[in-house]
Amino acid sequence: MTTARTWNDQQAKSARRWTLGAVALSLVAAAVLLLVPVYASATPSGITGERATDLIGGRALIFLIPVAISVLPLLIAGALRKASTLASTVLLGAFCLITLPSAGILFIPSAVCLLVAFTRLLPR
Secondary structure (H helix, E strand, O other), X not given: OHHHHHHXXXXXXXXXXXXXXXXXXXXXXXXXXXXXXXXXXXXXXXXXXXXXXHHHHHHHHHHHHHHHHHHHHHHOOHHHHHHHHHHHHHHXXXXXXXXXXXXXXXXXXXXXXXXXXXXXXXXX
16 A cells, blocks of 8 residues: 555656646746737837837746646645646647637747646556
């Protein structure tokens, strides 16, 4: 019995690490989208770059939604952790698909990390 419990604890730790990786990747992607120039235009005086916040203003905060989605499994403990990890994986995957032509591709690694975290929580 002790080995089964240890295995489950190891699975939970592994899932937590993968979820933390998903959060970190989401934060990096959101920071890139908010801070790095994402649009360039050529003018007679040279090439200028604009950040997403310059282009669409406060609506650029939509890029923080994947961060909130990936944090969700860390906030829920116990028996609901597996369900919250699956829900976060599905929601982040849907966000990636919906925003794929623009920013969604940057959040795909985070969605993959959440998927791996979910598989770590499945019984073996």
